[in-house]
């Protein structure tokens with residue numbers, strides 16, 4: 234257990250108070266906390282750039298990743314982040330666990346918790362699963378994506394990536410394009426970017442927008458989550474300071490919502506012609522995994538204005554900042 238840890242140094246940023254034990258959604262973070270986690274992530278990025286980075290700030294701690302859905306970058310970056318901070322990280326894929334023998338979610342997490350773990354990083358296809366788990370275990374629970382509901386660390390790394398590029402986010406316009414209805418990234422990004430003062434322009438097939446959303450002002454129903462829905466992708470990206478493409482969440486779509494994926498690319502895909510409507514130099518982001526050629530053309534996905542790889546690097550250092558904060562909140566931070 235992480236109990237008597239060495240003191241880590243934090244050289245910048247406002248003090249983080251552990252007002253919530255878990256990271257279940259980005260709603261629970263203030264703009265100042267988002268900023269402080271970002272500053273710490275930047276410090277980790279600098280440390281990693283100048284030397285092979287290894288810290289022992291979570292030494293003695295054990296972190297389990299429990300993924301009930303596929304993942305490459307999120308799971309690997311959490312594992313890498315935990316190890317870089319000195320923790321023991323154990324990965325459990327639900328497909329190879331006793332879940333396959335019929336063990337319930339509750340009994341699975343109670344079993345893991347009984348091992349005396351410090352943190353459980355959870356990805357689950359059902360919205361609210363990490364919240365349910367957090368009510369039953371002693372470990373810190375970090376949501377690594379629950380259904381179409383939330384993906385807080387993705388939102389944190391997306392904010393950091395755009396802030397790196399634009400400097401000040403206040404008043405910037407972000408175009409969020411695609412499957413808003415099923416995307417937990419869209420939901421968490423809207424909450425986080427709005428907290429940071431970003432204006433959000435939305436476009437996507439009407440069947441893939443949240444119920445009741447029509448062109449004009451809309452919101453997630455949470456104060457401060459106002460967005461503007463546009464009828465066409467051209468209207469949404471015009472003068473945008475950045476574009477975020479979203480993956481078509483085919484695994485979450487009921488049939489009939491999208492008659493033809495090629496038609497999707499023709500009407501909603503981001504390509505050079507559409508990018509040219511945005512502000513000069515506006516970058517393109519995508520949380521990955523990309524359906525290249527569908528949501529975004531290959532030349533743009535790998536072009537000079539793509540921030541996709543920056544998002545991946547920031548995913549690692551942001552998860553280091555998150556693990557450091559949430560897994561060792563009682564440590565003295567100088």
Ligand code: NCD
Nearest residue numbers: 307378384418480520521522
């Ligand atoms: C996202 C996810 O799983 O929600 N991927 C990720 O974590 N980088 C986005 C997606 O699957 O489309």
